[in-house]
Amino acid sequence: MVENAETRPEDKGKIISSMYTGKGPVYSAGKGDIIEIPFDSRAPSGSTVYRTHDKKLMDSLKKESESGSLKPKIPVSVTSTIASGRPVRLEIKDRDSNIVTIESEYLVEKAEKQPTSKVQIEKQLSKLGNTLFEAAELHVNMDGDIFIPMGQLNELRTKAIQQLEKLRISRWKLKPLNTPQLPEPGEKAGQKIEENVSGNLPMRPILSVSVYSLDGLEGALSGGADCIYFGEGFFRRPETAEQKESFTKDLDIIFKKAVTETRDAGRKIYFSTPKIVKDSEMKSVEKIFSRVRKLGADGILASNLGILNLAKAEKIPFIADSPLNIFNSHTFALLLQEGAQMAVISPELTLEELKGIALYGPAECVVHGCLELMESEHCLAGGLLGKDKGQCSAPCRSGNLTLVDEKNYEFPLLMDYQCRMHLLNSRSLCMLEYVPALLESGVSSLRIETLGMENSEIIRKVTGKYRDAIDTYLEAGNQESEKCESLGKGFTKGHYFRGVQ
Numbered sequence: 001m002v003e004n005a006e007t008r009p010e011d012k013g014k015i016i017s018s019m020y021t022g023k024g025p026v027y028s029a030g031k032g033d034i035i036e037i038p039f040d041s042r043a044p045s046g047s048t049v050y051r052t053h054d055k056k057l058m059d060s061l062k063k064e065s066e067s068g069s070l071k072p073k074i075p076v077s078v079t080s081t082i083a084s085g086r087p088v089r090l091e092i093k094d095r096d097s098n099i100v101t102i103e104s105e106y107l108v109e110k111a112e113k114q115p116t117s118k119v120q121i122e123k124q125l126s127k128l129g130n131t132l133f134e135a136a137e138l139h140v141n142m143d144g145d146i147f148i149p150m151g152q153l154n155e156l157r158t159k160a161i162q163q164l165e166k167l168r169i170s171r172w173k174l175k176p177l178n179t180p181q182l183p184e185p186g187e188k189a190g191q192k193i194e195e196n197v198s199g200n201l202p203m204r205p206i207l208s209v210s211v212y213s214l215d216g217l218e219g220a221l222s223g224g225a226d227c228i229y230f231g232e233g234f235f236r237r238p239e240t241a242e243q244k245e246s247f248t249k250d251l252d253i254i255f256k257k258a259v260t261e262t263r264d265a266g267r268k269i270y271f272s273t274p275k276i277v278k279d280s281e282m283k284s285v286e287k288i289f290s291r292v293r294k295l296g297a298d299g300i301l302a303s304n305l306g307i308l309n310l311a312k313a314e315k316i317p318f319i320a321d322s323p324l325n326i327f328n329s330h331t332f333a334l335l336l337q338e339g340a341q342m343a344v345i346s347p348e349l350t351l352e353e354l355k356g357i358a359l360y361g362p363a364e365c366v367v368h369g370c371l372e373l374m375e376s377e378h379c380l381a382g383g384l385l386g387k388d389k390g391q392c393s394a395p396c397r398s399g400n401l402t403l404v405d406e407k408n409y410e411f412p413l414l415m416d417y418q419c420r421m422h423l424l425n426s427r428s429l430c431m432l433e434y435v436p437a438l439l440e441s442g443v444s445s446l447r448i449e450t451l452g453m454e455n456s457e458i459i460r461k462v463t464g465k466y467r468d469a470i471d472t473y474l475e476a477g478n479q480e481s482e483k484c485e486s487l488g489k490g491f492t493k494g495h496y497f498r499g500v501q
Helices: 055-067 118-125 150-172 192-197 214-223 241-264 279-295 305-313 329-337 351-358 380-385 432-440 456-476
Strands: 019-021 024-026 074-082 087-094 099-107 133-142 206-211 227-230 268-271 299-302 318-320 363-369 372-376 401-404 410-415 421-424 445-449
Touching (some): 087 150, 099 150, 118 133, 206 214, 214 241, 214 456, 227 241, 241 268, 241 279, 268 279, 279 305, 363 432, 380 410, 432 445, 432 456
Parallel strands (some): 074 133, 268 299
Antiparallel strands (some): 372 421, 401 410, 410 421
8 A cells, every 4th residue: 555645545555466676577575675566546756655465474374274283272281101911091181170081992011122111102192283282291100111002002192182172062062041931921910920029029110210329319219219220430420629539438328328318218229230341340340249238229230141140149139231132022031030120121122012022021111311322442532532641631520522423413422430431322212201102011110211411300300200100190091191392302212113223
């Protein structure tokens, strides 16, 4: 590729099939050689030329790949015990603690003339050739002068390696999942899956609200939320220097106050967990589990299978959250059978599809709020605005940030304490006027998501509108509900009516 070539960007590169020196065509050139190459466009003197493909290198890599020489070998420890009048005993162990031990049918003979040396035996047993393994350790224990044909050693080594390969495959082979047994539609109120929730959730539809601060929690409780999902400490917000210094220390106090206020209001509270967690970040999840036990919260929202399995192992009550992408009745039933008290259905389902799943157990659907579109390891704000002597100046602390597309839609950006970027939808979901239809679908819970809502008064108002809509329908069977316009403008109905396109 030639930089600054006077041509279209896509034509700046060319496959070089020939080149020349003053003496004629050549097939290679060394450092300092001056060559000429055919090129269709004019390139100014001094332009930088980049080599983006090396045929010799690629041919060499292809050859090595096909020969198998590029495949990493699995180190094994080879131990052999050899004694006159007894079978040869061979043990091969890999780094994953898979062990194969076999004995030969051949009985070792006492050497009459030329004994088989230890060096010969080690050399023969270490010849693992084109197998997946290499002999990293070799131990041969032998008594006296013995004789053993090399063919016997070869046969024994081959059998042992074949058995080790089969053992490794069997250990890593995935076991088939038991097909979840779905109850018959209409059994929800009675048995089967409903028994798994231990009566922890009411049969009357509830209103859940996800909040990320004590102010948000207070707004949701005063608005009439039945259940709180508390996620303080997830996302960065503009904060004072004093708050910044005491944040970690105060987090336990904040969670304690959240549980106390929720309990005093007679409501339930679950602690949110991250959607993406690396091994190095699992301590933060364990801290959340510890707070559940210590403070007496009702459980957690499990946002990925790792956290779900950990919660199950540690007997922490959990709700399967929407990032698990619950898209059909089989996934829904499986998660409930695994112990989930409730499962949050994917917001990509239509209202009609939701009806087909909610029949089978306690289901929740998200009905209001800015839904998250993407989570990225790359922090756009830090990359563009946070350059300060090679370190990020944390521009996310200074105020609200948005990403604007070509149609001038503004997508809010949030950053978490792992410096990941969260992109929210440009328009908030609102299903206020469809609350009767949602409740008739059989869902157990409607959920308000308050990401991006900093004002506790707004949270109180939104929660109150949905509280009134639920109560009015349950008490009077009223099919009419307030319109979304009572909460503002620019809302979307998401996928509830148009599906995924």
